[in-house]
Amino acid sequence: MSFAATLVLMAEIWVWIGLAISALFLTIGIGRVDEDARGAYVFRPLLVPGIILIWPLVLWRWWIIETGRDDWAKRHQPPRAFHAQAWMVLAVVIPLIFLAALAARQSTELLTPPVLLEAPQ
Amino acid sequence: MSDKEDPFFVGYLPAPKSLRWFLAGVSLLLILAFPLFSWAVSVTQEDPGPSGYRFDFGRQTLTGTITLAPYPTLHVTEGSELVAAGETILLAGVGKFGVANRVSDFDGALATLQGIILDRGDLRMLQVAGGRRGVMAAEGEAPTLDIEPLGRWRLSGEICDGKCLAGAMRPGTGIGHRACAQLCLVGEVPPVFVASEPINGHEFFLIGTADGAPIGRDLIDFVGLYVEAEGEISLRGGMPVLIIDPETVESL
Numbered sequence: 001m002s003f004a005a006t007l008v009l010m011a012e013i014w015v016w017i018g019l020a021i022s023a024l025f026l027t028i029g030i031g032r033v034d035e036d037a038r039g040a041y042v043f044r045p046l047l048v049p050g051i052i053l054i055w056p057l058v059l060w061r062w063w064i065i066e067t068g069r070d071d072w073a074k075r076h077q078p079p080r081a082f083h084a085q086a087w088m089v090l091a092v093v094i095p096l097i098f099l100a101a102l103a104a105r106q107s108t109e110l111l112t113p114p115v116l117l118e119a120p121q
Numbered sequence: 122m123s124d125k126e127d128p129f130f131v132g133y134l135p136a137p138k139s140l141r142w143f144l145a146g147v148s149l150l151l152i153l154a155f156p157l158f159s160w161a162v163s164v165t166q167e168d169p170g171p172s173g174y175r176f177d178f179g180r181q182t183l184t185g186t187i188t189l190a191p192y193p194t195l196h197v198t199e200g201s202e203l204v205a206a207g208e209t210i211l212l213a214g215v216g217k218f219g220v221a222n223r224v225s226d227f228d229g230a231l232a233t234l235q236g237i238i239l240d241r242g243d244l245r246m247l248q249v250a251g252g253r254r255g256v257m258a259a260e261g262e263a264p265t266l267d268i269e270p271l272g273r274w275r276l277s278g279e280i281c282d283g284k285c286l287a288g289a290m291r292p293g294t295g296i297g298h299r300a301c302a303q304l305c306l307v308g309e310v311p312p313v314f315v316a317s318e319p320i321n322g323h324e325f326f327l328i329g330t331a332d333g334a335p336i337g338r339d340l341i342d343f344v345g346l347y348v349e350a351e352g353e354i355s356l357r358g359g360m361p362v363l364i365i366d367p368e369t370v371e372s373l
Contacts, residue, residue, distance in 0.1 A: 098158075102165060105165075105296065106296075106346060106347040106372075106373060108347075110277070110347050110373040111277045111278065111317035111347060111373070112277045112317060112349070113317060113318045114274050114275065114276050114277075114316055114317070114318055114320050115274065115275040116272050116273075116274055117272070117273040117274060117275055117351065118272050118273035119272045120270035120271055120272040121270070
């Protein structure tokens, strides 16, 4: 199986698992973890594409909330604390990627004039 | 949870004093950086040149001799305002597909095709319209194509897909267009070699293989790169064709 075909197969598996989890979460889970969602059904199909995309995160959050380990206030602290470092790294990495791409480009100076190897018979 | 010593920016409130110079600096940097980045990207790109779909001439109806190998071409016998009789043009379908399956019954025979012309200098392609009117049988005797061998050559240049090169994409060449070109070639759009300098006045060469089959993965891996390659060049009904020797292809 080619690399491209493997990628497509992995994406298909991801989507099918996501679809199964979205069906499970939207029928059973969402009402258990979010009291505002209880009795509200029309909006639930709108969540299907998003759940398919990030189903591992949905499962993880569902598990955390179900087991009573959720602390909503702490949830936002680690990303905020990391923002400054992330900005610094991106500020260096993005220009480096851009410059590396420019440097790796082939130059037209490599091109040579055509050479006749054998005249037509 | 909150730290009152830590200034916090809220867009609809006045900026905290300790953040004002920082915000001014970042704003100035972004105002300068984006135009600079745009300029740097644009000046490092080659001009794609005049090319594109000729929608201004509308749907063309052309009659001529179909040749299947190495890729489908039409040697025009009854032309239009845009395409003169005697020209040989490349054929492709809508999207990233060739038309070999649609014209396979007409190899060496006359057919009338309808579609939109793509045009870049002496490189011309007909994007054959979908449906029955795209490909129709034509009455008459098909003329035999003249084949003029030009010898075996070593060329440097780029392997492209003929459709994007002719103007379906701008640019239709280069590393930035590599993935698109590879998809087109997997879909059996005719490949074209863009030589570094013209041979007998021709800069674009339809690429074929010795057995007449579509080019394989071994050549598609070189698409979008500057390469050197050897092969037999001929003019088939005026169409420059390079029968490439895959074993001689190497990246520069």
